[in-house]
Amino acid sequence: MPTDGAGDSLWQACVDQLAQELSEQQFNTWIKPLTAQVTDDLSRMTVFVANRFKLDWIRAQYASKISAMAEKIYGQSVHVELALAPREAPVRSAPVAVMAETDVPRDVAGLGEDAASAAFKNRLNSGLTFDTLVEGTANRMARAAAMHVSGMPGHLYNPLFIYGGVGLGKTHLMHAVGNRLLADRPDSKVLYIHAEQFVSDVVKAYQRKTFDEFKERYHSLDLLLIDDVQFFANKDRTQEEFFNAFEALLAKKSHIVMTSDTYPKGLADIHERLVSRFDSGLTVAIEPPELEMRVAILINKARAESAEMPEEVAFFVAKNVRSNVRELEGALRKILAYSRFNQKEISIALAREALRDLLSIQNRQISVENIQKTVADYYKIKVADMYSKKRPASIARPRQIAMYLAKELTQKSLPEIGELFGGRDHTTVLHAVRKISGERQQLTELNQQLHVLEQTLKG
Ligand SMILES: Nc1ncnc2c1ncn2[C@@H]1O[C@H](COP(=O)(O)OP(=O)(O)OP(=O)(O)O)[C@@H](O)[C@H]1O
Secondary structure, eight states: OOOOHHHHHHHHHHHHHHHHHSOHHHIIIIITTOEEEEOTTSSEEEEEESSHHHHHHHHHHTHHHHHHHHHHHHSSOOEEEEEEOOTTOOOOOSOGGGOSSOSSOOOTTSOSOOOOOGGGSSOOOTTOOSTTSOOOTTTHHHHHHHHHHHHSTTSSSSSEEEEESTTSSHHHHHHHHHHHHHHHOTTOOEEEEEHHHHHHHHHHHHHHTOHHHHHHHHHTOSEEEEEOGGGGTTOHHHHHHHHHHHHHHHHTTOEEEEEESSOGGGOSSOOHHHHHHHTTSEEEEEOOOOHHHHHHHHHHHHHHTTOOOOHHHHHHHHHHOOSOHHHHHHHHHHHHHHHHHHTOOOOHHHHHHHTHHHHHHHHTOOOHHHHHHHHHHHHTOOGGGGTSOOOOHHHHHHHHHHHHHHHHHSOOOHHHHHHHTTSOOHHHHHHHHHHHHHHHHHOHHHHHHHHHHHHHHHO
16 A cells, blocks of 8 residues: 655655664564555555554554654644555555665564565565665775675675674665676575574474475575574574575575674674684675765765755765764655655755754763863853862862763763763762752752753753
């Protein structure tokens, strides 16, 4: 039940926002498999859920969130209703851009559907190709190795192990290898699979006593693309089966490409014999993209959506969204949706408006130095007094207030804060935090001062 046009953008923007707010597991389990249909006037959104159990859960946990999000993005109220997905509805889950792995919803918590469907046999997403992958210093080596593998599987770099942080393009690169190989040699047997799905396949084979089929399926491949192998941790039976598949595939010169969030030796709770095999081909990292690459990605992705993003806007966004490509895509979606709904050209002012939540979250990243300066200004003492050993109350008290705010508004630990206040012991910081928070409850004036300071610091 796909949506299209502005409705599609609205739904995509909601999904994207949820991807940022929820944990990966929550997102993959509950949101990713959803589909939606939005009326032409954007006043109603019907979200389709696979079964009754999930429907109740989505209603309780996420429906009001989705509704508030849609309203915020669109600027007017959007009535959100939930419905059971018609059985024959095409599988069109969360938009490709925010999908980490495959078109098939994953059975993360054992609540979902059997993901193996004939329609998605190789589970490749045809949109994730080398052509749509922007090259930069951050992924140059991984991309070159992946291209090599797709041109000559079974030769060099086997296995190819690609690692890096979330949303940096590991999955994209894997699909690109599979798609390129199939374009060149359509008869090749290629399978893309997320490690969790592999675990689930092992469990099913075990329960149903169908290991022969399992082996036939995995051991006969020409190219196995397996994503996020860190999920094998502590799954002994899966590790054993993967080891067998690995040996069988390498023996017949089939190629294996793997991804993980860390390099092989950094993997926890995976048998040493597997780890050493992971590392026996080529191990390459993907780094977070540098500024120019982020700009290029934004401009390319905007074009792919038939929109033109001026370079200055791309620079503005790229400077503000630094962590990974998935977030960059999220920012782009918001800008495109905002521009379409408001029928305005894409400009820095529009981007600033569309990303105001995201930018304000970043502004909220307050440093201890900033707190020390703000508090010193407010109480008219020198910033140096924050680190000094002086003890008069006119200095000691603002210092304690600054320590309290440092604990409240930053992620720093007590010892780290102590260090930043002239190498003080963590017990001194703890004492200050307890004292000020206790007094805050009692003294209205102090509470007001703290409130003003907090507002100033949060911008
Ligand atoms: N260099 C790039 N050029 C274009 N798009 C990219 C690039 N890198 C990543 N992307 C896009 O960013 C999104 C996230 O990438 P991907 O899912 O491949 O990340 P990942 O590293 O596998 O993350 P995770 O570990 O969370 O699964 C995808 O939509 C992907 O197409």
